[in-house]
């Protein structure tokens with residue numbers, strides 16, 4: 099499941115993650131957030147690049163990587179929940195920024211389990227979707 103850029107959205111395979119980068123995020127859109135995902139929809143993520151770039155206490159590439167991991171994990175878990183520790187915390191503070199500079203913030207054990215379950219569910223959903231597409235294709239062939 100490779101991320102798929104929005105400008106190629108029409109060519110994205112079923113189940114591909116689609117990540118938009120917002121460079122001029124309205125202040126009224128999810129104030130304080132650096133990104134959001136649609137975990138129940140299962141494929142869309144919006145990263146507020148301008149807000150990530152405004153955080154000066156940590157290297158941009160380190161913070162951006164954590165933001166991507168956090169939002170992709172929401173999609174993989176298929177739920178909108180946060181953990182008390184690690185990369186899936188709802189808010190990172192200055193201590194977390196220092197920590198992530200030294201090493202990636204870890205996943206909580208519950209997040210590892212939710213990712214496994216979410217991937218299994220995603221596989222089943224995609225397989226069912228593929229089967230339905232095959233049936234439709236088959237019907238189209240017989241209709242000729």
Ligand SMILES: [Zn+2]
Nearest residue numbers: 168172180188
């Ligand atoms: Zn979150």
